[in-house]
Amino acid sequence: MIHRIVKMEFDPSKVEEFLSNFEENKSKIRAFAGCYKLKLLQDKHNTNIFFTYSDWVDSESLENYRNSELFKGVWAKTKVLFNAKPVAWSTKIVDSE
Numbered sequence: 001m002i003h004r005i006v007k008m009e010f011d012p013s014k015v016e017e018f019l020s021n022f023e024e025n026k027s028k029i030r031a032f033a034g035c036y037k038l039k040l041l042q043d044k045h046n047t048n049i050f051f052t053y054s055d056w057v058d059s060e061s062l063e064n065y066r067n068s069e070l071f072k073g074v075w076a077k078t079k080v081l082f083n084a085k086p087v088a089w090s091t092k093i094v095d096s097e
Helices: 012-030 059-066 069-079
Strands: 002-009 035-042 049-056 087-091
Touching: 002 059, 012 035, 012 069, 049 059, 059 069
Parallel strands: none
Antiparallel strands: 002 049, 002 087, 035 049
């Protein structure tokens, strides 16, 4: 299982545009083969900072998504809204209750 975290910081005037794009595509991403879960988180104090948290069956599933037309379309509309470089991590759970 791969847990993917992506931090995105947007131009404050572009937040609504990002949220609209996310709303339009979230069901498609969640239905993509190998995706177990997709969450969108917003920083409590810096409301133009968001995180996606997604669970993937394995690295291959994540890479298949990242190479898909769905990802390319979503990312093309998202990356032009940033005011800082996004940061992504692929993680595994070391300990959990």
